[in-house]
Amino acid sequence: MNSPTKTVLTAAIVLDVALILLFAGIGRDAHHREQGFLGVFVTAWPFLAGAAAGWLVPRVWRSPLRLWPAGVSVWLGALAGGMLLRALTGQTVVLAFIIVATLFLALVLLGWRAVWLLVARLRSKREAL
Incomplete structure (x- = not known):
């Protein structure tokens, strides 16, 4: 694959960020959190840093559009980095949350x-037809 254009690269980054913010927003809404x-940013920042x-x-x-290694790397970075940073900053990291985050982020x-x-x-x- 050729080097992506700036537009493709920007769109991929924006989409990843937006989806991580969506994850945090849904989680906060489900647990009736305010602010x-x-x-949402307080919940999302560890996952954004990991991503x-x-x-x-x-x-x-x-090659930001590929599943491997791009998608898997961003997913595992968001998940592992997010959980590690949450743990290091005293935020909740429990098995149920890890499972939900793993599945939703994937x-x-x-x-x-x-x-x-x-x-x-x-x-x-x-186009080939």
Whole structure:
């Protein structure tokens, strides 16, 4: 895959960030937490930092739309980094939360890439006809 355009790279980053914020927002809403966007950010920042590490370590920016290694790296970075930073800052880390975070973050961070891959393949098949 060729180096992505700035637009593709920006869109991938924005989508990952938005989906992590969605995760935090849904969680806060489900547990009736207050503080609005500030509260969402308090919940999201460890996962955002972990996702950033996931973007940097394997150089995800070179092919941000791929499931492997990009999607898996961002997902595992968000999950592991998020849980580690939550634990280090005294935020709750319990098994049920780890399971929910694992599944939800996999669904959204891998899911949008899988949908993109499927659409790209269908489009290329259609163009080949």
